[in-house]
Amino acid sequence: MPGTAVVIGGGIGGLGAAIGLQRKGWRVTVLERAAEFRPVGAGLVLQANGLRCLDALGLGATVRERGRRDVSAGTRTSAGRWLAHIGAGELERLLGTPAIGIHRAVLHDILLGALPAETVLTGATVESVTADGAVTWHGPDGPGRAQADLVVAADGIHSTARTALFSAVPEPRRIGVTAWRGVTPVWAGDLDVAVSWAPGAEFGMVPLTDGRVYWYGAVNSDQSAGDVRSHFSAWHDPIPALIASTETVLTDELACLDTPLTSYVRGRVALLGDAAHAMTPHLGQGANQALEDAVVLAALADQPQGLREYDRQRRPRSQRVAQASRTVGRFGQQLRNPAAVAARNALMRLTPPRFALRSMARFAGWQPPSLD
Incomplete structure (x- = not known):
């Protein structure tokens, strides 16, 4: 029978797990370190697997209303020449569900609004987990x-729970890439969802439903990071203008859990999302995988040996996705050798x-279990 659950971390994966567990009858408390939720962050793309998870949580229709359905997409060179192009709706025709571009803060607001206010305790810094x-x-x-009968550790790449209970796991590893992210004001004109490459560098853009554009840029860290404008000022339109119009730009040194965990479970504690399998962003699957974790955990947690089954189902798949993302990065954004770039x-x-x-x-076609 469902009992009490504590979810550590009020991000996308943690809130998704809390919603799913409450739907299954658990009494849930979410502990969030931040004193308040602020509309920070950038955008993301919910692929078919992530949207199906939100359907299972009862939120898919709302997300579709507040996100932007996929438009044409592809990959270009830094001069603007198309290397690959996929027409609008092609992925939806293949998978039956569109991809959705959405501001991270909008998705977070939808998830937070699906929980009773008393469920989430902000300003709560977790000190120990057993x-x-x-x-x-x-x-x-x-x-x-x-x-608690169940503890969900959804506290990110530097997870307190993982450090406490999985002491043999190496620390997250920086991959040698500096990344910038931003969201423009309302943008005039239509844009493709596009990624552009130069040796050791990448720029991506995703139109959002309210007319803004989410963008990100990344360069190998040995290129002297500096200001984002210095790296992309000579790239094709509208890249320089997107950057110039953005008031707040976030900067990160990308990292991941390069050493796969041998289990996502210790006793009553289950790792979820970045705490379990922090991956590089090159497949755009980070949030989608966290939502998969959330729905599978909610579906299984009240069953005999449910956490063991959660680990059996989620660890192989999420680690395959993480490895694939790492490979895509090495042959995409991180590739620098001129001959290798030309061949690719x-x-x-x-x-x-x-x-x-x-x-x-292969990754977006996954189907979640029902929570009904």
């Missing part, structure tokens, strides 16, 4: 403690779009 479900924290009202670009121009679609479908 395998038997004991969690201590310090919050606005002082120290707190809970003895030629191969992409010669590859029929249907093969690229099938490759994407």
